[in-house]
Amino acid sequence: xxxxxxFDRLFVTGSVLILCALIGFGIWTxxxxxxxxxxxALEIIYSSxxxxxxxxxxxxxxxxxxxxxxxxxxDGLADAFALARTWMSVFRSGRIGDVTNPAVVRFSxxxxxxxxxxETVMADPACDRVCRGxxxxxxxxxxxxxxxxxxxxxxxxxxxxxxxxxxxNEKTLKLIFAVFLAxxxxxxxxxxxTSRKNRALREQQQRLTESQHRLVETGRYRAQFLxxxxxxxxxxxxxxxxxxxxxxxxxxxxxxxxxxxxxxDIENSATDLVAITNSVLDLSKIDxxxxxxxxxxxxxxxxxxxxxxxxxxxxxxxxxxxxxxHSVIAxxxxxxxxxxxxxxxxxxxxxxxxxxxxxIELSTSAKGAILTIKDRGCGIPADEIEAVWHVYSRxxxxxxxxxxxxxxxxxIIKGLIEAHGGTVGLESxxxxxxxxxxxxxxxxxxxxxxxxxxxx
Numbered sequence: 001x002x003x004x005x006x007f008d009r010l011f012v013t014g015s016v017l018i019l020c021a022l023i024g025f026g027i028w029t030x031x032x033x034x035x036x037x038x039x040x041a042l043e044i045i046y047s048s049x050x051x052x053x054x055x056x057x058x059x060x061x062x063x064x065x066x067x068x069x070x071x072x073x074x075d076g077l078a079d080a081f082a083l084a085r086t087w088m089s090v091f092r093s094g095r096i097g098d099v100t101n102p103a104v105v106r107f108s109x110x111x112x113x114x115x116x117x118x119e120t121v122m123a124d125p126a127c128d129r130v131c132r133g134x135x136x137x138x139x140x141x142x143x144x145x146x147x148x149x150x151x152x153x154x155x156x157x158x159x160x161x162x163x164x165x166x167x168x169n170e171k172t173l174k175l176i177f178a179v180f181l182a183x184x185x186x187x188x189x190x191x192x193x194t195s196r197k198n199r200a201l202r203e204q205q206q207r208l209t210e211s212q213h214r215l216v217e218t219g220r221y222r223a224q225f226l227x228x229x230x231x232x233x234x235x236x237x238x239x240x241x242x243x244x245x246x247x248x249x250x251x252x253x254x255x256x257x258x259x260x261x262x263x264x265d266i267e268n269s270a271t272d273l274v275a276i277t278n279s280v281l282d283l284s285k286i287d288x289x290x291x292x293x294x295x296x297x298x299x300x301x302x303x304x305x306x307x308x309x310x311x312x313x314x315x316x317x318x319x320x321x322x323x324x325x326h327s328v329i330a331x332x333x334x335x336x337x338x339x340x341x342x343x344x345x346x347x348x349x350x351x352x353x354x355x356x357x358x359x360i361e362l363s364t365s366a367k368g369a370i371l372t373i374k375d376r377g378c379g380i381p382a383d384e385i386e387a388v389w390h391v392y393s394r395x396x397x398x399x400x401x402x403x404x405x406x407x408x409x410x411x412i413i414k415g416l417i418e419a420h421g422g423t424v425g426l427e428s429x430x431x432x433x434x435x436x437x438x439x440x441x442x443x444x445x446x447x448x449x450x451x452x453x454x455x456x
Contacts, residue, residue, distance in 0.1 A: 040157070042154075050091070058080050059136070062140060065130060065136075077129055078122075081118070108150065111146050114142055118140070121135045121139070240266050240269045297329055299328065303334060321360070322361075333420070337440075340412075343412055345358065346409065366442065367442065368442040369444065371439075373438075378430070379429050379431055380428040388410050389411060417438050417440070421441045422438065422440045
């Protein structure tokens with residue numbers, strides 16, 4: 001589990017770092033591109049400014065030469081031309097030649113052609129200083145105009161570059177923000193999915209652990225059950241074997257009354273053995289989920305009366321009190337419901353004082369038909385109430401006493417009632433008594449006329 005959490009944290013942290021690196025690389029690339037465009041615009045402005053200055057200087061020299069200014073040096077025009085030619089060589093081989101903008105290429109080519117014509121004029125041997133000055137004046141003016149156009153275009157490019165850079169930064173930031181949100185949403189979704197899978201694995205591991213604990217607990221209950229069942233089976237078997245050996249030993253030479261008593265004891269022990277065997281078989285069916293219900297419309301009030309008569313051989317000393325309506329019809333298996341009542345009443349009588357009363361109450365509500373069996377016996381500890389419904393489990397308050405049971409009664413009740421779609425409940429307090437509640441769902445209730453029609 002700790003490894004899963006560490007992986008999630010590393011995955012999210014690594015994803016964020018990778019995204020930040022991509023964003024930084026994108027911003028760096030955009031800045032480099034904008035810097036390159038900006039440097040080209042500045043180069044155009046600088047080169048055009050130099051061209052305008054050179055053409056101005058050459059124009060002033062040509063003007064003074066054309067006027068034959070006596071104060072102007074004889075080689076002043078040649079010196080101005082030499083400086084202009086040095087500049088032109090730098091202009092032609094400079095960075096402006098790398099610019100691919102069509103307007104820049106066009107203006108640069110025009111400036112180059114104009115300077116070529118200036119070179120032709122300066123190389124003409126038939127033309128003196130005055131002639132050269134007059135010829136150069138219009139050429140320098142044209143060159144200055146082309147340089148001014150080139151400078152204007154450079155300024156336009158610079159403004160466009162700055163505008164594009166601002167737009168690029170804005171769009172880049174928006175795009176980066178959108179990509180960041182999308183990436184974080186994807187990362188969060190992936191982390192959530194991974195967390196869900198880890199949580200499902202942890203829950204599955206917890207369920208497996210609980211299953212293992214239940215298996216260990218079931219094994220312990222099974223061992224306790226087998227130990228108890230060996231005693232339960234051994235008691236009637238020993239009685240049957242003991243009385244049978246006694247009769248065989250005496251070769252039947254016993255008084256009739258004594259013989260009948262021994263036979264009756266054998267028959268009672270066999271009946272107990274059959275009852276225990278049936279309980280084990282019923283429990284096996286409940287565990288296997290193979291309970292077959294033979295359902296019919298049954299009067300639960302009549303069923304309770306039958307169970308009471310079964311336990312009250314002597315009516316005057318009967319400890320069972322019944323509170324029930326005249327008739328409650330339910331669609332159920334009468335044998336299964338009667339078995340539940342018999343087990344609950346038998347437990348109530350077994351684990352309560354001989355002089356105490358056992359109450360059976362039948363009622364109906366929105367929950368369905370409710371059967372309640374309440375005694376005033378030894379009770380069950382609160383921390384064992386849930387466990388006594390489990391197969392092979394018994395209360396520690398009764399284990400080892402002379403009122404010890406097999407631990408099969410309550411699990412059989414629970415299995416048979418739940419097979420009818422009902423529920424069971426148990427409330428108990430030490431030395432105050434136990435109350436068992438059996439609830440059949442409301443859809444099993446029927447009107448009294450239906451039972452009469454079925455009986456007919």
